[in-house]
Amino acid sequence: MxxxxxxxxxxxxxxxxxxxxxTTGSPAAAPRKRLADREGALAWIFLMPxxxxxxxxxxxxxxxxxxxxxxxxxxxxxxxxxxGLRNFRRAFDDPVxxxxxxxxxxxxxxxxxxxxxxxxxxxxxxxxxxxGKWLVRFVxxxxxxxxxxxxxxxxxxxxxxxxxxxxxxxxxxxxxxxQGALLGSGSNMYWLGKPGLAMASVIAVHVWRITPLAAVIMxxxxxxxxxxxxxxxxxxxxxxxxxxxxxxxPLVLPVAAVAALFGVVFTFTDFAVVDVxxxxxxxxxxxxxxxxxxxxxxxxxxxxQGAATALFIFPILLAAAIAILRAVRRMDVR
Amino acid sequence: MAESLSRRSLLxxxxxxxxxxxxxxxxxxxxxEGGGPAGQAGxxxxxxxxxxxxxxTPLSGDLRILVWSHFVPSHDDWFAxxxxxxxxxxxxxxxxxxxxxxxxxxxxxxxxSAGQGHDLLQYIAPLSQFEPSVLDMTDVTxxxxxxxxxxxxxxxxxxxxxxxxxxxxxxxxxxxxxGNYRRSLWEPVGFPNGPTTWEELLEGGAEIMSSQGVQxxxxxxxxxxxxxxxxxxxWSYGAAIQDENEQVVLNSPETIDAVEYMARLFQDxxxxxxxxxxxxxxxxxxxxxxxxxxxxxxxxxxxxxxxNPDIADDIFFVPALGGPSGAIAAQHVLYNWIVPTHAAxxxxxxxxxxxxxxxxxxxxxxxxxxxxxxxxxxxxxxGGWLTSDPFGAQPVDKLAFLxxxxxxxxxxxxxxxxxxxxxxxxxxxxxxxxxARVARGEQRAxxxxxxxxxxxxxxxxxxRDQGLVGG
Numbered sequence: 001m002x003x004x005x006x007x008x009x010x011x012x013x014x015x016x017x018x019x020x021x022x023t024t025g026s027p028a029a030a031p032r033k034r035l036a037d038r039e040g041a042l043a044w045i046f047l048m049p050x051x052x053x054x055x056x057x058x059x060x061x062x063x064x065x066x067x068x069x070x071x072x073x074x075x076x077x078x079x080x081x082x083x084g085l086r087n088f089r090r091a092f093d094d095p096v097x098x099x100x101x102x103x104x105x106x107x108x109x110x111x112x113x114x115x116x117x118x119x120x121x122x123x124x125x126x127x128x129x130x131x132g133k134w135l136v137r138f139v140x141x142x143x144x145x146x147x148x149x150x151x152x153x154x155x156x157x158x159x160x161x162x163x164x165x166x167x168x169x170x171x172x173x174x175x176x177x178x179q180g181a182l183l184g185s186g187s188n189m190y191w192l193g194k195p196g197l198a199m200a201s202v203i204a205v206h207v208w209r210i211t212p213l214a215a216v217i218m219x220x221x222x223x224x225x226x227x228x229x230x231x232x233x234x235x236x237x238x239x240x241x242x243x244x245x246x247x248x249x250p251l252v253l254p255v256a257a258v259a260a261l262f263g264v265v266f267t268f269t270d271f272a273v274v275d276v277x278x279x280x281x282x283x284x285x286x287x288x289x290x291x292x293x294x295x296x297x298x299x300x301x302x303x304x305q306g307a308a309t310a311l312f313i314f315p316i317l318l319a320a321a322i323a324i325l326r327a328v329r330r331m332d333v334r
Numbered sequence: 335m336a337e338s339l340s341r342r343s344l345l346x347x348x349x350x351x352x353x354x355x356x357x358x359x360x361x362x363x364x365x366x367e368g369g370g371p372a373g374q375a376g377x378x379x380x381x382x383x384x385x386x387x388x389x390x391t392p393l394s395g396d397l398r399i400l401v402w403s404h405f406v407p408s409h410d411d412w413f414a415x416x417x418x419x420x421x422x423x424x425x426x427x428x429x430x431x432x433x434x435x436x437x438x439x440x441x442x443x444x445x446x447s448a449g450q451g452h453d454l455l456q457y458i459a460p461l462s463q464f465e466p467s468v469l470d471m472t473d474v475t476x477x478x479x480x481x482x483x484x485x486x487x488x489x490x491x492x493x494x495x496x497x498x499x500x501x502x503x504x505x506x507x508x509x510x511x512x513g514n515y516r517r518s519l520w521e522p523v524g525f526p527n528g529p530t531t532w533e534e535l536l537e538g539g540a541e542i543m544s545s546q547g548v549q550x551x552x553x554x555x556x557x558x559x560x561x562x563x564x565x566x567x568x569w570s571y572g573a574a575i576q577d578e579n580e581q582v583v584l585n586s587p588e589t590i591d592a593v594e595y596m597a598r599l600f601q602d603x604x605x606x607x608x609x610x611x612x613x614x615x616x617x618x619x620x621x622x623x624x625x626x627x628x629x630x631x632x633x634x635x636x637x638x639x640x641x642n643p644d645i646a647d648d649i650f651f652v653p654a655l656g657g658p659s660g661a662i663a664a665q666h667v668l669y670n671w672i673v674p675t676h677a678a679x680x681x682x683x684x685x686x687x688x689x690x691x692x693x694x695x696x697x698x699x700x701x702x703x704x705x706x707x708x709x710x711x712x713x714x715x716x717g718g719w720l721t722s723d724p725f726g727a728q729p730v731d732k733l734a735f736l737x738x739x740x741x742x743x744x745x746x747x748x749x750x751x752x753x754x755x756x757x758x759x760x761x762x763x764x765x766x767x768x769x770a771r772v773a774r775g776e777q778r779a780x781x782x783x784x785x786x787x788x789x790x791x792x793x794x795x796x797x798r799d800q801g802l803v804g805g
Binding site for chain 2: 072074075076077078079090093094095096156161162163186188190191192193194198278279280281282283284295296298299300301302303
């Protein structure tokens with residue numbers, strides 16, 4: 001026999017305790033709680049794997065990076081000697097650092113806008129009812145689920161200087177490789193060989209990779225909009241764009257902001273796409289903070305300066321995260 | 335350094351004990367089996383017979399080796415059997431891990447940081463940046479020189495730091511970096527034997543581009559081949575990053591001339607693909623028949639022997655191109671073997687290196703003449719192989735020019751050593767970017783050289799403060 005009792009706190013409406021009734025012994029003895037009945041302990045048990053993961057794989061490396069940034073640690077000499085702000089001064093004197101910072105901001109800003117816009121469009125398509133919807137959803141999610149190194153290598157071939165299939169298609173449809181062709185008379189675009197095209201290519205691959213995630217997040221926001229609001233607006237004569245601007249977008253904004261936050265974090269901290277596609281070239285025009293930190297710290301052997309460069313990502317990312325989350329809260333309050 | 339000193343004493347002791355038996359030759363050892371001092375060639379055109387010298391001290395335990403995945407896969411098959419045979423004979427359990435060449439520096443850095451990992455690690459470029467955490471290899475290098483004569487200067491300069499007087503690595507071999515050209519393209523423009531100077535390269539390459547529409551492929555990208563070929567151009571023009579005393583001398587009229595020449599060469603003979611290249615791009619272009627000229631080792635041609643024999647037969651080679659100050663090329667690959675201070679079995683690692691060097695002829699053969707020895711005496715068969723290629727070259731003496739390759743090849747820090755500053759400049763692509771800015775028309779040559787000099791001086795100053803760079 002068991003009894004079910006609501007928690008004492010009237011606010012804790014979801015707190016439900018399930019206790020086994022004593023079968024023997026004194027009726028005055030308090031019922032013995034099992035581990036499964038102790039919410040506090042359970043909370044810690046469920047939380048511990050995440051906490052351990054964050055401490056070991058995020059907290060410790062982060063603390064190490066701070067330590068390295070103030071030290072003279074090199075690839076060949078892990079011994080720690082305090083050097084104060086020397087690594088930061090050297091990083092600030094390095095023109096490639098500033099170029100990498102500028103590139104990172106452009107890369108992240110443009111990617112974020114495109115990810116949110118395309119994510120919203122894709123989400124609208126995904127919630128529509130049509131035959132084969134589940135297959136389309138599966139295919140759309142593939143770029144996000146494919147390992148980034150693998151997908152970047154696939155794009156490296158797609159954007160190859162000589163053998164690019166994109167160039168082949170452009171030549172076949174007459175947009176490239178002929179006198180007077182829209183994209184020029186050359187046989188190839190050299191996607192990764194021209195600074196502007198190289199940056200556009202890196203951004204495009206990132207947008208292709210992260211848009212499905214943004215779409216899924218926004219899809220959750222879209223399906224949460226009460227149907228009756230849409231229907232009431234429709235009855236009142238509001239057209240598609242009016243409903244989109246006055247109902248859908250305001251209601252989905254907090255979720256869109258979360259998608260943007262993910263986009264910012266994943267783009268700002270990405271290393272693989274740049275490393276595989278351009279290694280920061282041509283002439284550092286796609287160099288970002290993460291790749292420059294790697295080249296300076298590991299390939300160049302100066303781990304201290306590499307860590308100082310990498311650490312610069314943190315305050316910018318923190319500020320962006322705080323700004324976006326505050327905006328989300330304000331939207332919720334309204 | 336206790337281990338290395340003790341090791342050195344042991345090796346010297348062994349050397350003294352065997353002196354009577356080695357009167358005639360460099361390299362002869364009392365217990366050497368299966369061949370003469372320099373090893374014996376096997377049957378005509380076949381692999382050389384391997385030799386074995388008893389280690390100077392009993393060995394046991396495990397030996398973990400990390401090496402790159404060789405560009406010529408047959409080398410890795412041979413190496414697996416070679417290490418196993420040696421391990422079985424001396425009582426050491428040898429294991430070999432191969433990883434992609436691009437991952438090696440990262441892997442070494444992580445093992446040194448963790449203080450554990452392999453006992454012996456190999457890379458294809460100088461590993462000077464790891465000097466504080468590796469054993470001094472002076473004893474092994476001295477012993478190898480005692481046995482087999484003088485080590486090639488370019489290998490010595492790529493493993494020895496004069497500022498600390500330490501051999502941070504052992505360098506038993508290297509790979510030259512010749513020019514690769516398509517004879518069918520160069521013949522119609524009057525250079526059937528390829529260009530011999532940078533001016534001929536410009537003249538012939540421009541003519542091929544305009545008359546046959548085939549571009550040339552000298553990279554100005556953030557990758558290793560661009561680093562190599564642009565240094566060759568600089569040296570041939572009398573320019574250099576540093577002098578013999580490790581002083582920065584980049585900012586010179588010679589460097590500006592070299593940069594301006596490259597801008598002209600780009601405009602007349604190349605496309606913008608050269609700014610996007612990775613290390614495999616010029617190989618792919620050459621094998622696909624899309625390039626009239628590239629600078630690379632013989633591996634791309636070897637690949638095309640199997641995949642596209644017609645193209646392979648049309649690819650020929652030229653030594654370093656001549657410029658106002660001579661004909662000089664960088665080495666393509668320079669083997670560095672290091673033993674970290676955390677290595678559990680340094681004695682076995684060093685003995686293995688001596689055994690490997692002793693049998694370098696087998697490594698040269700297994701790599702299809704890609705790897706050349708730092709102690710030339712170890713490959714007496716090389717001349718015969720180069721004039722009559724055992725691996726199907728058409729014509730058979732296509733590689734004969736490599737017999738003189740040591741005369742036109744230098745280390746990447748030339749005329750100074752391959753020190754840590756040179757390594758960081760190499761790893762952060764300062765030189766390719768210096769050339770690319772001008773070729774793209776973004777800067778004047780003098781301004782680009784100025785900017786690069788500032789970057790380079792800052793890097794030198796940093797490593798000089800750490801005591802790893804002299805001057």
